Amino acid sequence: MPLRLEPSDAKQSEFGRCLRGNRRKRSVSPTRAGRLGIFTHRIRLFSLFGFDVWVDASWLLLAALIIWTLAEAVFPGFVPHLARAAYWWMAAAATIGLLFSIVFHEMAHALVARHYGMPVRGITLFIFGGVAEMEQEPPSPKSELLMAIAGPLASFVLAGVFFVLLVLAEQFAAPRAVQGTLWYMWFINAVLGIFNLIPAFPLDGGRVLRAALWLWRGDLVAATRIAAEAGNFFGILLMVFGVFGVITGDFIGGMWRFLIGLFLKGAADASYREVIARTALQGVLVAQVMTRDPISVTPDISVESFIEDFVYRYHHRVFPVTRDGAFLGCVGTEQAATIAREAWPTTLIAWIMQPCAPEDIISPGKDAIAALAQMRRAGRTRLWVVEGGRLVGVLSLRDMLELLSTKLELEGNGRTSRGKLRKTGSA
Numbered sequence: 001m002p003l004r005l006e007p008s009d010a011k012q013s014e015f016g017r018c019l020r021g022n023r024r025k026r027s028v029s030p031t032r033a034g035r036l037g038i039f040t041h042r043i044r045l046f047s048l049f050g051f052d053v054w055v056d057a058s059w060l061l062l063a064a065l066i067i068w069t070l071a072e073a074v075f076p077g078f079v080p081h082l083a084r085a086a087y088w089w090m091a092a093a094a095t096i097g098l099l100f101s102i103v104f105h106e107m108a109h110a111l112v113a114r115h116y117g118m119p120v121r122g123i124t125l126f127i128f129g130g131v132a133e134m135e136q137e138p139p140s141p142k143s144e145l146l147m148a149i150a151g152p153l154a155s156f157v158l159a160g161v162f163f164v165l166l167v168l169a170e171q172f173a174a175p176r177a178v179q180g181t182l183w184y185m186w187f188i189n190a191v192l193g194i195f196n197l198i199p200a201f202p203l204d205g206g207r208v209l210r211a212a213l214w215l216w217r218g219d220l221v222a223a224t225r226i227a228a229e230a231g232n233f234f235g236i237l238l239m240v241f242g243v244f245g246v247i248t249g250d251f252i253g254g255m256w257r258f259l260i261g262l263f264l265k266g267a268a269d270a271s272y273r274e275v276i277a278r279t280a281l282q283g284v285l286v287a288q289v290m291t292r293d294p295i296s297v298t299p300d301i302s303v304e305s306f307i308e309d310f311v312y313r314y315h316h317r318v319f320p321v322t323r324d325g326a327f328l329g330c331v332g333t334e335q336a337a338t339i340a341r342e343a344w345p346t347t348l349i350a351w352i353m354q355p356c357a358p359e360d361i362i363s364p365g366k367d368a369i370a371a372l373a374q375m376r377r378a379g380r381t382r383l384w385v386v387e388g389g390r391l392v393g394v395l396s397l398r399d400m401l402e403l404l405s406t407k408l409e410l411e412g413n414g415r416t417s418r419g420k421l422r423k424t425g426s427a
């Protein structure tokens, strides 16, 4: 399932915090997916076709659980009278096979996405499967449809391959342990394909539904709202089944259904808010949102006065350095900290300032959606707006979110959406 989720590492969660902070001003509600803490601890496994494949720490725990369940419960029931060690080998092979199957599914999404020019940051395997991380919405209903359907299709193809292998293994009387493992691989790929086809956004089936509605009504926001409502509904349904399971004694199965439902509901809400934000910022330029005449430091002042008059006064960690409007570089608490306290009055900013990182700079003609993407990629909440070597403004995430909430309040589309957002956000 290709998802757009709020990144939750320390810096990037600023985006979520600002959304939450702004909520008090009757604005966009918080990001639940962000708060679920997904993508916090991940390890890079390998790189394939230019995509990095990451595994979330939660997946390792899940892998252990799957191996244990398969070895102790599933395989002994399905292929009886084997040695206990054989079940553990089968379980280990099947778990590696499952990992491979999920990567295969996500890789299909990622390859189609790249074909349509949508950047994919990488693929992360986490507790409920995999996620191909897209940076933007698909350009057309057709690309969305093909990208969404590619994953389940890949799973069904893989299911077919394992089914043929299973038939061959039976024909040639392969060991029963091999047959049992192939049976599981056939079965789990079919399940992966079918589960993802449920029309609950942002599952693949929900994306297909959204693409169809988008094609039919020509309105991405309305299509996303309906598809996300379906996602919400299935999420709640799964949670109810989960609670019911726990009450009737199926504690583990019930807990799983509840967690998957909770995740699906959170992801549906977050994806909808994302689309609303993108639509509201469509066509808005950086120059329209930025704050002109930003606070900047001249290179001739001392570190002492930089700390006293700028850092303690404006509470930013980094400041641009300018002379007569010309943009010279950046200076921050990090550089100041390398200077001994007693040398502060005699050390000039000119001696410790550094060139600003390219990801901290944007031009006033760029659009606000690109600026938002740059902030999230770089984990920044402020960008320096530079034109022809001169600092013309500063663009803050807060300014953009404020504009966003104003637009949502003023424009008709926003009124209905905001009501909806509040409803789903507070449930």
Ligand SMILES: [Zn+2]
Binding pocket: 001, 002, 105, 106, 109, 151, 152, 196, 204
């Ligand atoms: Zn998928």
